[in-house]
Amino acid sequence: MAGSMYESQDLYLDPSIKYWVLFPIMIVMFLVGILRHNITTILSVNQSLSTGEVKESLAVKYGRLFIANKNYIPESTFKLRKNYWYDAYNSGKYLNDPNATANGDMLDPANMESTMTGMKKAFANLIPQYVLMSWVSYFFAGFVIIKLPFYLPTRFKEMFQRGIDTQNLDISWVSSLSWYFFNLFGLGGIFSLILGSNNSAGSAKDIAPQMQMAPNQKDRFNKLHKSLAEEVKIVEHSWALDDIEDQILIKYGKKSPVNNDKKNK
Amino acid sequence: MDVIELAKPLIDGKFSSLDNIERYEILEQLIVAYLDTNEIDKAEKYLKLVKDKIKDEFSSRLQKLYGMIEEAKGNYEKAIEIYNETLKVDEVNEAVHKRLIAVNIANGNRTEAINLLNKYLEVFVSGDEDAWLQLADLYLLENQCQQAAYCIEEVILTNPKNHLYYLRYADIMCCIGRYQIASKYYCKTLDLCNDNIRALYGILYTNQYLLKSKAEDKSTSDETIKALIDLAKEQLAKLYKKSPCEEVVNEFLKQ
Numbered sequence: 001m002a003g004s005m006y007e008s009q010d011l012y013l014d015p016s017i018k019y020w021v022l023f024p025i026m027i028v029m030f031l032v033g034i035l036r037h038n039i040t041t042i043l044s045v046n047q048s049l050s051t052g053e054v055k056e057s058l059a060v061k062y063g064r065l066f067i068a069n070k071n072y073i074p075e076s077t078f079k080l081r082k083n084y085w086y087d088a089y090n091s092g093k094y095l096n097d098p099n100a101t102a103n104g105d106m107l108d109p110a111n112m113e114s115t116m117t118g119m120k121k122a123f124a125n126l127i128p129q130y131v132l133m134s135w136v137s138y139f140f141a142g143f144v145i146i147k148l149p150f151y152l153p154t155r156f157k158e159m160f161q162r163g164i165d166t167q168n169l170d171i172s173w174v175s176s177l178s179w180y181f182f183n184l185f186g187l188g189g190i191f192s193l194i195l196g197s198n199n200s201a202g203s204a205k206d207i208a209p210q211m212q213m214a215p216n217q218k219d220r221f222n223k224l225h226k227s228l229a230e231e232v233k234i235v236e237h238s239w240a241l242d243d244i245e246d247q248i249l250i251k252y253g254k255k256s257p258v259n260n261d262k263k264n265k
Numbered sequence: 266m267d268v269i270e271l272a273k274p275l276i277d278g279k280f281s282s283l284d285n286i287e288r289y290e291i292l293e294q295l296i297v298a299y300l301d302t303n304e305i306d307k308a309e310k311y312l313k314l315v316k317d318k319i320k321d322e323f324s325s326r327l328q329k330l331y332g333m334i335e336e337a338k339g340n341y342e343k344a345i346e347i348y349n350e351t352l353k354v355d356e357v358n359e360a361v362h363k364r365l366i367a368v369n370i371a372n373g374n375r376t377e378a379i380n381l382l383n384k385y386l387e388v389f390v391s392g393d394e395d396a397w398l399q400l401a402d403l404y405l406l407e408n409q410c411q412q413a414a415y416c417i418e419e420v421i422l423t424n425p426k427n428h429l430y431y432l433r434y435a436d437i438m439c440c441i442g443r444y445q446i447a448s449k450y451y452c453k454t455l456d457l458c459n460d461n462i463r464a465l466y467g468i469l470y471t472n473q474y475l476l477k478s479k480a481e482d483k484s485t486s487d488e489t490i491k492a493l494i495d496l497a498k499e500q501l502a503k504l505y506k507k508s509p510c511e512e513v514v515n516e517f518l519k520q
Contacts, residue, residue, distance in 0.1 A: 051356050055388045062391035065422055072425040073418045074446055081418075094390070196286075244452040245489050251456065252500070254492050 011144065011173065021176055022145045025136060029183045030190070032128050037195050043120045052096030056221040059094035063228040071240040078237045089229035095222055133180060137163060140176035148172040268298035276311065289315065296330055300337045308334060325355040332364055341372045359389065363396070370403070379403050394420050401433070410441045428457035428464075435467055444471045445483050448493070460504055469497040 063085065070078055092098035142164055152160070152171045161169060163177035174182075272295040276288070292311060299308035312334070315327055328351040335344035348365040352358065362385050369378035382400045389396065401416035417434045424430065435450035451467035458464070472490045475483045483490070498518045505514040 051388050054357050055390070058389060058391045065391060069422045069425045072421050077415070077418050241449040241453050244449050244456065245485055245493055248452045248455055249489070249492050249496065252496055254496055 011147075013144065013147075017143060017145055021140050021143050022179065025140070025176065025179055026183055028135075029132060029180070029187060032132060033187055033191055034195070036125070036128050037191070040121065040125075043117075050096070055094050056096045056225070059088070060221065060224050060228060063089065063232060067231055067235055070235060071238055074241075075237050075239055082232055082235065082237075086229055086232045089225045089232060092222065092225060095225060098222070129184075133177075136180040137177050143176040144169070144173045145176050145179055146174045148174060268294055269302065272298065276314075289318070293326070293330065297333065300333055303337065305334060305337050308337070323354060325351045325358045325361055329358075329361050329364055332361075332368075336364075336368055336371070341368050344368050345372075357388075359393075362389075366399070370399075375403055375406060379407070392423065394423050397423075398433075401437075405437070410437055413437055414441070426457070428454045428461065431457070432461065432463060432467075435464070435471075439467065439471060444474050444478070445485070447471045448475060448485075452493070460500075462501065462504060465497045465501050465504070468493055469501070472497070 066081065066085065073081075088094055144161075144164065148160075148171075150172065154171060156171055159181075160171060160178050161173065161175045162181070164175045272291050276292055276295055292314060296308045296311050296315075299305070299311070312327075312330055315330070319327065328347055332344045332347040332351070335341075335347060345365065345368055348361055348368065351361050352365070355361065362381075366378050366381045366385065369375075369381060379400065382396060382403065386393070386396055386400065397416045397419045401413040401420075404410070404413035404416065414434065414437045417430060417437060420427075420430045421434060431450045431454045435447045435454065438444075438447035438450060448468060448471040451464045451471060454461055454464040455468065472493045475485070476487065476490050476494070501514060502518060505511045
């Protein structure tokens with residue numbers, strides 16, 4: 001058996017397989033990709049943010065920065081900010097909608113719209129993929145279409161000869177369904193050359209994120225602000241510039257660090 | 266000028282072969298560059314290309330360019346009107362907000378500019394260092410040092426690794442007579458930027474003042490203050506070595 005692996009199995013492929021199976025699959029997949037790119041461009045709606053939404057997300061960013069860099073400003077102004085932001089976060093001053101509840105209102109038009117765009121995108125991505133795959137596996141079932149010029153271990157049989165149930169066929173022969181998968185993964189590079197890197201022609205990697213749609217929680221920011229209020233409340237100030245003079249003097253060798261340590265004790 | 270030299274042949278000769286998005290970015294830069302060099306007719310000519318492309322659709326980016334042309338012509342009122350109209354439709358467009366503020370500054374309408382900036386910063390509360398710095402400048406022009414100091418604190422909070430912000434803060438603290446804090450921030454500047462002459466002069470000045478002032482106004486010991494003064498003098502002398510004004514500086518340091 002092992003010997004027969006290396007004897008090249010000469011299959012003679014009808015050249016019309018090349019013209020009627022190999023090229024059509026590739027060309028159709030390519031065209032579908034371009035078509036999909038255009039459809040997604042049409043379907044995608046420009047979502048513009050409102051002032052309130054910008055405000056609430058930037059307030060969160062501010063809180064994080066404040067907590068991280070609080071030690072670089074003098075204590076008096078630190079306290080001023082601490083009190084102000086604690087109140088602001090607690091009272092929801094910077095929130096878009098202070099009374100939002102979890103999951104929001106399903107009938108809220110804004111909510112509906114975002115759900116719809118997500119679904120549109122997912123469909124535009126998935127439907128062509130399903131159609132193409134069933135087209136290939138229905139019309140070109142069991143075709144052996146190309147031979148790779150190198151040998152591969154038997155484990156790749158699943159990958160290269162999907163749709164053909166022959167045990168002894170050499171691994172370097174590729175079936176039509178596998179050719180479909182090669183195109184699915186391989187055309188991404190060509191699309192990004194033609195349509196630009198942010199295209200939505202979609203290779204396999206585009207499908208994955210669409211599948212898990214994030215739950216659209218309306219009160220996400222309300223929770224964030226509440227937790228930031230707690231964080232701001234407990235944050236302590238230790239001025240980074242307290243002993244900066246000594247640090248400078250040590251840096252320029254005017255004062256020895258040992259001396260400084262004694263002093264602190 | 267460089268922008269015009271580089272962008273003009275691109276737009277004129279190879280417009281259609283450029284990437285779809287890229288070509289309008291270059292075009293926008295070219296138009297702004299023409300406005301900078303006060304060649305308004307050329308800017309308008311190129312703006313037509315954009316207009317042809319988007320036809321009647323509303324675009325805040327195009328509106329911004331219209332406003333800028335009015336600004337360049339000196340019709341500040343018209344420009345303000347255009348920006349306000351645009352903001353009604355697209356309220357989160359940072360660039361248009363900033364243009365509106367800039368017009369008011371150019372117009373000499375400082376109070377209005379401060380109001381608008383405050384309103385802008387209420388929304389874009391984090392991450393916009395330039396806006397805070399601009400507001401600090403405006404407050405300083407109005408002699409409102411406390412408010413300016415607040416703005417600089419915001420910038421330091423945003424980016425605590427930039428020594429120039431500390432320097433600005435120290436200068437302002439100096440202005441309002443809080444020499445102890447000023448000295449600390451000058452030291453911090455020196456810590457981050459080894460040969461900052463302004464910081465050295467600042468340390469020299471503030472500490473000379475602190476040496477003379479009463480004990481309750483300062484938190485550092487006289488010993489440290491003297492050491493800092495010596496350090497500043499020494500470093501300044503070193504930095505000015507072999508420069509044309511060496512003698513003047515040495516003369517000053519001896520005083």
